[in-house]
Amino acid sequence: MSDTVSIVIVSHSQDIAKGTADMVRQMVGDEVKVAFCGGNPEGGLGTNVPLIVNAIETVWSPMGVAILVDLGGAEINSEMAVEMLPPQRRDRVVVCNAPIVEGAVMAATEAAGGSPLEKVRSVAEELSAS
Template identity: 65%
Template sequence: MSGKGPNVGIVIVSHSPLVARGTADMVKQMVGDSVPLAWSGGNSHGELGTDARGILKAIEEAWSDAGVAVFVDLGGAETNSEMAVEMLGLPRSKQVAICNAPVVEGAVIAAAEASGGASLTKVVATAEELSPS
């Protein structure tokens, strides 16, 4: 961690556990343990899909007082991530951002930004610059 306080946490959400775990592995190789990191992949039965409770658990694992940026692969992942953020409750839900960015590239770039102590707003903005308009 930087001397400025905690770094923004990163959560990767994918319909595929392999994609989520693989992306988290890439992020960890890039930034080591300097950024809180967790992933959620698949539904509650271990099949393709997403699960709001699993996403909530990942947000809690990657929790940082600096905030948490969540990266999702498809629409259902975004919907379940929004539900997980609601389940987190106030005031912490205000410190979670679901990013409109490519999941792999966005998570890696965001983690690099977060590892330098950037704010949640800066981390999200940097990742979202990767999205086509």
């Protein structure tokens, strides 16, 4: 696996997060590292900042990490997770304002081609501009 932008999927639902990650892997293969997290520690709906930090660390790449989220709480917790990273890593992680499934697939496809983080982000976010 070459150095590419990695993808983290954060959903309020563990099943949605896992299903989205599975779909990305099936469509893009092993070209891009993908991690996911979802649900709260009790197994219900929600998101968890430490799990998001762990997901980012699991797929860390010097090229950066793009995070795709499903709802506002996932976005806020993802931003909090980014703030908890070491300072030298914070600028290499972005939260994309994009639909979670379509955005993750588009971001991973762009990342697989070797694009830089900002291009990966912009391709994913093009879906929101329509």
